[in-house]
Amino acid sequence: MESRQRTQNEALPLEEQLVGVNAKTGIFPGARSWSGGRKRMLGKGPLESYCYHVMSRTNGGEIWFDEVEKEALKRVIWRMAEFCGIKVVTYCVMGNHFHLLAEVPQRERWLQRFEGTEGEARLFEHLGILYSKSYLGMLRDELADLRQRGLMVVAQERIDALKKRFCDLSLFVKEVKERFSRWFNKRRGRRGTLWMDRFKSVLVEGGGEALRTMAAYIDLNPVRSGVAKDPKDYRWCGYAEALGGSRRAQRGLCKALGKPVDGWQTAGAAEAYRCILHDSGREVLDARKENVVRAGVSVEKVRAVLAERGKLSPGELVRLRVRYFTDGLALGSREFVEEVFAANRELFGPRRKDGARRIGESQAELYSMRRLRLKAVF
Incomplete structure (x- = not known):
């Protein structure tokens, strides 16, 4: 049954397969406490935030995600991070596990x-990241009714329950896993536990060599496992997303590098991080230099990247961005894209006046049908 359900799902366009992931929540699940399992090292000092490396694996490592499922988990991570007030430094979604470097304020x-x-109004605006307008309307009515009846304490407890879900690493990861599990089980037509035990976490110093090393370790996962020869070619990691033009991914890696928040291009963060990835990710050979003991980037590739000081050519940047964001969409000259847009005008909203969007990384006049931002298209 699982195989048949999966085949039916794969016949649908990507966004239709991810409809449950993208949908707003209508029913408030409540703030639930976390208990049991091993103790965690938590940052409880005077710092404004603390960073953690989080890792979780599927049950027995035997359940493997396909491309759509990796995309779904990535979206759940980003969305719940935004809702919970947690910043993603970088991440990597692999076939049967995921890594996440998270900054928790x-x-x-x-x-x-x-x-x-204006605090409550700002709170409701923030809740709109996750919850539907209809649910938020019901919540407002509920709070108004409680206050009208003089139950101020009960109304405040309701608000406090919402706030408890913010800036809590355990609740954040727990909800990521639960939300993805519900979608995944429905997609596969399966039941039962998806994840193996609790997630693992390591407290990481929020700057300097420790944070850079951990970020590189996470983004190098596809290379170490032999899935990709270069992390830039693996779509479901923070480095590839940053090269694709994602501001959120770029800002996270700037944090890891100690660069200004928007210094991916202006402060040389892109080049510096590429050098770090290749230098720390080089393959390890045996004593005779004949057999690979640990998979990684070849010595020749490392030398080439360091010789170029981590720079990618404009053509390579365009290739990566197009591959990451626009597979299957119109790409070409302005005139060509406009012709395609005109022929398919009914597929776009009334506010769309033209079709061509310039690809900034290209030295030539190269245009796409849509701005290459966050949502990848398979």
């Missing part, structure tokens, strides 16, 4: 944005 400081006379 101090809750008390982060929650200050919801204080004051």
